[in-house]
Amino acid sequence: MMPQPETARADGAGIELVPIGIVRNGARTPDDVPYNGAPSTLVMYPDYAGATAGLAPGFIWVITWLDQADRLPYRVSPTGARGSFSSRTPTRLNPVAITVAGLIEIAGAELRVDALDVCDGTPLLDVKPYVRDFDCVFGPADPAWRRASFPNQRLARLVRTIERFCGPLNPALALAARLALAADQDLDTPANSPELSWECACSPEVAGGIQAVSGAPLGSSRFHLIADKQRVQVSHARGRTVEYHILAVPALSAAVLDAPEHTLFVRA
Helix, strand or coil, X not given: CCCCCEEXXXXXXXXXXXXXXXXXXXXXXXXXXXXXXXXXXXXXXXXXXXXHCCXXXXXXEEEXXXXXXXXXXXECCCCCCCEHHHCCCCCCCCCEXXXXXXXXXXXXXXXXXXXXXXXXXXXXXXXXXXXXXXXXXXXXXXXHHHCCCCHHXXXXXXXXXXXXXXXXXXXXXXXXXXXXXHHXXXXXXXXXXXXXXXXXXXXXXXXXXXXXXXXXXXXXXXXXXXXXXXXXXXXXXXXCEEEEEECCCCCCHHHHHHCCHHHHEEEC
């Protein structure tokens, strides 16, 4: 049975949203959704299966209707200091979610993606190809609230960012994530803040990972790549600097992420 359209009101005019499919991932409630999203399958309803023609593995925009979300407040803080437009809260005036996901496999009317932060059964509204020329803005800093509360959460976000920009994680990229987390903690500033400048005297692989999380293009005043001396220096605009000397790097990415910090690098 085809779903009934969702309806909304805007300036007195009706808006009709017809779900084209459903998300399947096993996360029954919002609390079940993993921190960085769950591997998911977008299952198209039969009438819309032909819309997948021409898609190829890569990245796509996934637009969903958060049917389990509340639709009441438009302020997300008691003081009114931040409204829903400055937040990624699912509690919105219209609970529409848009997520960039890695399209891994296309099987007829089913699209398998790497991660979505929505529940199982979430109505699917649309899928659009991710077009780098239009959609990619390299280097903007995250809003202040985006900084995760716990180091393990920050590391998970750094790893995901690196994988999105650099591809599958390897030990050098994992080390870049650990160095970025250390700078975040030592300078009390997110790695992609415009207040941080990075001097990478390290391997190109580590430098590439740092470039991904710092959002600083090669050649900018915030990112310098010099001869490999197994050293990374991070400077804050307000004058503080921290320097890391790289030690031995484990052969497995998971080992790099789990290793005690002092076995990976030391501060100068």
